[in-house]
Amino acid sequence: MTAFVIDAFEFCRTNGTRDGVTPVADMTRLAKETADASGEITWKAEGGTSKHGFPQLRLSTKGTVQLVCQRCMQPFAHELESSTLLMLGKDDANADEIEEIIDDETIDVIVGAREMDLMYLVEDEALLALPHTAKHEECPDTSLLDSLKSDAQSPFAGLKNLKK
16 A cells, blocks of 8 residues: 555644545555455545644545455445544643543544554544444345254254153
8 A cells, every 4th residue: 555644733734635546455454354355445534623722634434345244155345434533642641631621432532643644544444444244234145044044953952852
């Protein structure tokens, strides 16, 4: 993945905006979580300042990735879309202080840097948008699951047979 290095504090101070489209294949951590590396992620980063005066960065991602259904073990296209607001601290102590001041669980506070790889943050956001357990809404071919269900005997039926 090509690094896209920004000065995070300057980006936020100047209300910077960057956007782009990155192939899943270029995001090595994301590609490891997918059935194949096809697809692409559309992303946008917007810098700004919070109402408390802290630098903040809004990251949005949207795209389609190929995942493996954990029910039928077949690949399927998963639409991901997410947006998060990150506030930037100068160091760990400052980040902890900002968390206490804003007291909002929906906002993540991270340590910013003068040389921050924006694509690393975009990939993080895409990874966080993946489902915990990937599965179809409705599996297209359940014959394998159905055959396993019909072969399986209830444990209580097995106990009943032992009783005889």
